[in-house]
Amino acid sequence: xxxxxxxxxxxxxxxxxxxxxxxxxxxxxxxxxxxxxxxxxxxxxxxxxxxxxxxxxxxxxxxxxxxxxxxxxxxxxxxxxxxxxxxxxxxxxxxxxxxxxxxxxxxxxxxxxxxxxxxxxxxxxxxxxxxxxxxxxxxxxxxxxxxxxxxxxxxxxxxxxxxxxxxxxxxxxxxxxxxxxxxxxxxxxxxxxxxxxxxxxxxxxxxxxxxxxxxxxxxxxxxxxxxxxxxxxxxxxxxxxxxxxxxxxxxxxxxxxxxxxxxxxxxxxxxxxxxxxxxxxxxxxxxxxxxxxxxxxxxxxxxxxxxxxxxxxx
Numbered sequence: 001x002x003x004x005x006x007x008x009x010x011x012x013x014x015x016x017x018x019x020x021x022x023x024x025x026x027x028x029x030x031x032x033x034x035x036x037x038x039x040x041x042x043x044x045x046x047x048x049x050x051x052x053x054x055x056x057x058x059x060x061x062x063x064x065x066x067x068x069x070x071x072x073x074x075x076x077x078x079x080x081x082x083x084x085x086x087x088x089x090x091x092x093x094x095x096x097x098x099x100x101x102x103x104x105x106x107x108x109x110x111x112x113x114x115x116x117x118x119x120x121x122x123x124x125x126x127x128x129x130x131x132x133x134x135x136x137x138x139x140x141x142x143x144x145x146x147x148x149x150x151x152x153x154x155x156x157x158x159x160x161x162x163x164x165x166x167x168x169x170x171x172x173x174x175x176x177x178x179x180x181x182x183x184x185x186x187x188x189x190x191x192x193x194x195x196x197x198x199x200x201x202x203x204x205x206x207x208x209x210x211x212x213x214x215x216x217x218x219x220x221x222x223x224x225x226x227x228x229x230x231x232x233x234x235x236x237x238x239x240x241x242x243x244x245x246x247x248x249x250x251x252x253x254x255x256x257x258x259x260x261x262x263x264x265x266x267x268x269x270x271x272x273x274x275x276x277x278x279x280x281x282x283x284x285x286x287x288x289x290x291x292x293x294x295x296x297x298x299x300x301x302x303x304x305x306x307x308x309x310x311x312x313x314x
Contacts, residue, residue, distance in 0.1 A: 006269040006270055009273045010053070010273050013273055013280060014276060016276075017048065017276055018041070022287075042176065043175055043176045046176075047174050047175060047179045048174040049276075050179075051171060051179050052171060052272070052275050052276050054182050054185045055182065055241065056244065056273070056274060057185065057268040057272045058188065058234060059231070059234060059241060059271060059275075060245060060267045060268055060270065060271025061189050061192055061264060061271070062076075062231055063076040064249035065192055065226060065227055066080060066245070067249055068199050068200065068202070068203040069121070069199070069203065069224070070135065071203050071205075072124075072135045072136065074132060074133065075246075076243070077227070077245045078243055078244075079140055079246060080117065080120050080142070081116050081139055081140075081142040081146050082120075082228070083235065083240045084150065085112045085143075086231050086240075087146075087240065089113065090108065091153060093108040094159060095153065102181050109231075110232045113232055117227065117228060120138075123138055124138065168239060168292045169234075169240050169292065169297070170238060170290075171293050179237050184229060184230075185234070188230050193261065193265075195219065196261035197260070198214060199223055201214055202216060242298045242301060243297055243298060243300075243301025243302060244275065244301060245271075246305060247301050248271045252266050252267045278296040278300060282295070
């Protein structure tokens with residue numbers, strides 16, 4: 001697995017994504033599209049493909065960063081309650097500010113994600129056992145509590161359908177004018193790469209970081225904020241995508257080691273390739289209908305996750 005291969009796969013799947021769908025657009029039509037085809041291509045296909053690439057990169061990087069901050073390979077937005085916190089933030093935005101736009105919902109989601117991540121880190125610092133399996137189990141329980149709160153308020157205010165829509169990520173509704181907040185992921189990924197060495201030092205522990213002259217709390221909060229922004233931008237735009245941030249970093253680590261700055265580009269590219277593959281497959285297998293991306297990633301990600309657990313226990 002190298003950057004050239006991943007780059008070629010990213011290009012190939014990106015092109016396929018542009019030409020697969022209910023509205024027939026062949027690659028040979030690229031220079032002679034009808035008005036209807038051009039409209040579909042510019043309003044739907046290009047935004048969808050860009051969103052897939054940015055979401056795949058962002059969630060994979062966010063998962064890797066969470067694993068660094070918690071010193072646990074099985075922690076991710078899925079197993080730390082981060083996705084559930086994002087949904088809860090959006091829900092409260094709909095309750096408190098019913099006419100809120102995407103930016104308001106994004107801001108509330110970021111706040112809830114950030115606070116939930118701080119609480120989760122406090123939990124895992126408080127327990128004596130640092131068993132690699134116990135920590136994500138605590139995160140899943142924490143996420144279930146947040147999800148229960150979200151369900152309670154959704155039932156109370158009669159917006160259960162909205163909450164259900166966030167449970168399974170779906171790219172079919174991505175259109176021009178409805179996805180631009182996803183661009184926030186790109187500078188956050190770049191920022192994560194710039195601070196990668198510092199995040200690596202933080203992962204070695206508070207005392208070690210302070211001995212090297214790093215402000216542990218500052219960089220920890222920067223890392224949590226980066227994760228919160230990526231997860232919130234994804235959930236606000238397409239909904240929850242499970243397991244991606246968990247399995248991609250672990251697969252890359254198996255082949256490339258643990259140097260965060262060195263393997264972060266591999267993680268981002270493979271995350272985008274994996275998400276594109278799942279989306280394309282979801283559009284093909286029951287065409288002209290689609291299998292939601294959250295379901296496709298959940299199936300493949302769940303299988304890989306159990307494989308990782310089995311490998312860890314061997």
